Amino acid sequence: MDPNIIARPDHVVSRKQISSAALKVLYGLKDAGYTAYLAGGGVRDLLLKRNPKDFDVATNATPEEVKKTFRNCRLIGRRFRLAHVYFRNEIIEVATFRAPSPEPETCGENCHCVSEEGLVLRDNVFGTPEEDALRRDFTINALFYNIADFSIIDYADGLKDLQQKIIRVIGDPDVRFTEDPVRILRALRFAATLGFDIEPAAKKAAREQAERLEGCSSSRLYEEILKLMHCGKAEQVFMLSCELQVFEHLFPEIGAWLKAPDGEGKTHWMQKTFKQIDRWRHAGIDINPALLFALFFGEYHEWVAEHLMKSENLSHAEALTEATHRHIGQLCDRIRIPKAVTAHIASIMAAQPRFLKMSGKNTNRMLRHRDFLDAFLYFKFAARTTGRHEKELIWWDEQRKNR
16 A cells, blocks of 8 residues: 655644654664654644654664664563663654564464454564554554655545544554554543544444443553543543543443432533643643542542431541542552552542631641642632532631741
8 A cells, every 4th residue: 555645845844843852763763774754643743733742753673673773772561562762851762663463373572462352462563664554543643754755654544634633543443442442542532632523433433342441451541541631621531431431431430420310510510620620731730640530539429428427327527538438449440540649539538528627726737738738729629619618718728828
């Protein structure tokens, strides 16, 4: 298959927009006799006139050959063998062109293995630029920038989809989402951050395959969910994940809670939460993951706590602590939230009943607590969103400013 090649005069990508570290890697590989392309999201973002977060390189050099070419290089990974080339403020990831293996029998050093359900377990097969492009997830991520002649190489009609603002899966969406269900979350993120539409076939496949997310690596799910929350369009991601019935498979307890008869007010809380997270993101404010998750889950924990207060005769503080621990415990079976983060979430929620007291000897101790600021930010958000405890909020805000 011949690619669509767009010569330098016919596209907007310039070397001036590419980091000096990425250019050093591209030219280093080219000068050593290898093919070297800027690949993936970096090319997509440059074509959209966005600032790429990072630059990745694809090459026909093997990882070992890349390591020999650059002294500042280290090889990482087992499922995907990659080279990282280190610079003072940047790491350039270099991947050898890859392709699926035709009917693997075993999982050797250079092979492609899948489970009986079709989930890719290991993939270390080297291939051609065309094979590498067509094994990527979406057409808009399958574009190459060739440092040899400054052209754009397009094997998957990604340029057309960029122009039409479409997220299109390469190949059969059912098969590709079965191979790696996390691609569903990536589709949500790209659609939200770029303002694109997901093609109808991929939407249908996402709905049908969303339950497979429950079998994904728990640590990988945690990383992807953080990306969704940090993408600057978390509110849109939430609404799209509900539309495609993805949310209920990631967070079944909260999904069921939202579907309850009084779910409209709960959905309002969630939308307000993600809108606030987006505001912080756009303001460049770095928010601790624990506060993000506490805001995300907090109203659900309060709802569970209300039931526990009645059914188990617990105080508000006891019930809220118990509700938080129960839900986080269930959640960590599916999504591997680090222990330090879960402890911080619990601390934020445990502090909430204390904000209802506007006097007492524990005020100064509360103000000095290491988690006070995150706990106070949660309380402030909850008070403003629900209209509850305005008097207490004003009092604690004054204590905080005067300490």
